[in-house]
Amino acid sequence: MIEIGGWRHVFKLDPDKHLTDDELEAICESGTDAVIVGGTQGITYDNTLELMARLRRYAVPAVLEVSNLQAVVPGFDAYFLPLVLNAGDPDWIFAPHVAGLSAYGAYIRWEEIFAEGYIILNEDSAAAKVTKARPVASREEAKAYANVAAHVCRLPIVYVEYSGRYGDPDMVRACRAGAGEARLFYGGGIRSAEQAQEMASIADTIVVGNVIYEDLSAALATVEAVRRLQG
Numbered sequence: 001m002i003e004i005g006g007w008r009h010v011f012k013l014d015p016d017k018h019l020t021d022d023e024l025e026a027i028c029e030s031g032t033d034a035v036i037v038g039g040t041q042g043i044t045y046d047n048t049l050e051l052m053a054r055l056r057r058y059a060v061p062a063v064l065e066v067s068n069l070q071a072v073v074p075g076f077d078a079y080f081l082p083l084v085l086n087a088g089d090p091d092w093i094f095a096p097h098v099a100g101l102s103a104y105g106a107y108i109r110w111e112e113i114f115a116e117g118y119i120i121l122n123e124d125s126a127a128a129k130v131t132k133a134r135p136v137a138s139r140e141e142a143k144a145y146a147n148v149a150a151h152v153c154r155l156p157i158v159y160v161e162y163s164g165r166y167g168d169p170d171m172v173r174a175c176r177a178g179a180g181e182a183r184l185f186y187g188g189g190i191r192s193a194e195q196a197q198e199m200a201s202i203a204d205t206i207v208v209g210n211v212i213y214e215d216l217s218a219a220l221a222t223v224e225a226v227r228r229l230q231g
């Protein structure tokens with residue numbers, strides 16, 4: 001069974017974007033704690049399967065973050081199921097989960113499933129638009145959302161999502177204060193070692209995504225930066 005409790009750094013790979021074999025090897029052998037496969041748009045069964053098969057050459061744990069029921073591919077080490085806590089469209093809270101479990105419930109090994117309480121804080125992100133995310137106006141409100149995730153729903157992961165934009169550390173601190181025993185993931189706009197260290201000093205786990213496709217060496221430097229913080 002996969003153990004997420006020690007993860008400090010993960011890369012998030014988008015199956016709709018291309019990496020050469022050398023680039024993928026650099027990511028997988030970087031010392032990151034895991035690779036999450038996920039994205040909001042252009043995710044298909046075929047591109048998810050292809051990326052999973054390429055990832056299986058490496059020892060790094062590979063997780064599928066399920067965002068599209070047509071792209072649930074077996075063979076990952078674990079499956080993350082996002083619940084968008086501030087979704088303005090309530091269909092994004094439980095409706096896809098019920099549909100997915102109706103279709104795939106018989107195949108599920110529950111020990112491989114981790115629910116993530118997403119708090120989407122970048123209102124311009126694709127995920128915010130798709131889910132019609134409600135704005136989170138204050139630190140108090142951010143903390144309350146984290147409380148809902150950790151104490152009301154008892155989710156193992158609270159995920160502060162700024163996808164595409166570097167976040168406000170005070171909002172992340174507020175979520176940390178509300179997240180109790182849940183693991184706090186932070187993702188969004190990390191493009192440098194300094195940003196990786198800043199968010200890794202607040203959150204338990206940082207997620208590095210887009211920069212992989214724009215500046216691979218900057219992406220790889222975030223792994224070492226988080227390790228230095230621990231050291």
Ligand code: 1GP
Nearest residue numbers: 163164187188189209210
């Ligand atoms: C996206 O939180 C991740 O879901 C990472 O965000 O792509 O902006 O790094 P970036």
